[in-house]
Amino acid sequence: MTETLSRPTTRINLNRVSPEVYEAMVALNNAAAKDLDPGLAELIKIRASQLNHCAFCLDMHTHDARKRGETEQRIYLLSAWREAGDLYAEPEKAALALTEEMTDLPGGDHVSDEVYARAAEAFGERELGQVIAMVLTINAWNRIGVTTRLRAPRRH
Known part of the structure; x- marks a missing residue:
């Protein structure tokens, strides 16, 4: 018989206990979003959140994507x-491939030359930098969400 550990129902609120970290994350998020198509940014955020099993971020970014006109399909x-x-x-496919490899590094250590080259071909240097920044930012937000067990609000 496998013993299951009880899960704590309440974890820290990072914004409350470390407001400077939260503010730095918001600043990083804003910097990553600069000059990046907002619809593409939402696709990146949703895909990384799916891979990271972050229900809070998945709920937020699917909701935001719909508000921006993204289709249900x-x-x-x-x-x-x-x-x-x-x-x-x-360009969306290239960004999604890069998102997947940055989120779940193949072999644990690198993004493949093929995926990087595909993204570099799809985007100019500035936009590629912003795509990379958005992927690393949502991965950081996801780590906060899953560690602190942020819960998605119930929507009616």
């Missing part, structure tokens, strides 16, 4: 974007 199929044909544009 594209949100639902995001986890299978490779199989979704031409539903996503090439």
Whole structure:
């Protein structure tokens, strides 16, 4: 018989106990979003949050994507974007591939040359830098969310 550990129901509120860290994260998020298409940013945030199992961020960013006009179909199929044909544009596919490799580093140590080259071809240097920054930012937010067990609000 496997013993299960009880999960604490309350964990720290990082914003309350470390406001300077929270403020730095908000500043990083704002810097990463600068000059990046907001719709692409939401796709990146949703895909990384799916991979990281961050329910709070998934709820927030799917809600935000809908407010920006993203379709239900594209949100639902995001986890299978490779199989979704031409539903996503090439720059989106390149950003999603980069998001996946940065989030779950293959072999634990690098982003492949192929994925990086695809992203570098799809974006100019500035925009590629912003895509990379957005991926690392949402991964940091996801780590905060899953560690502190942030809960998605119930929507009616």
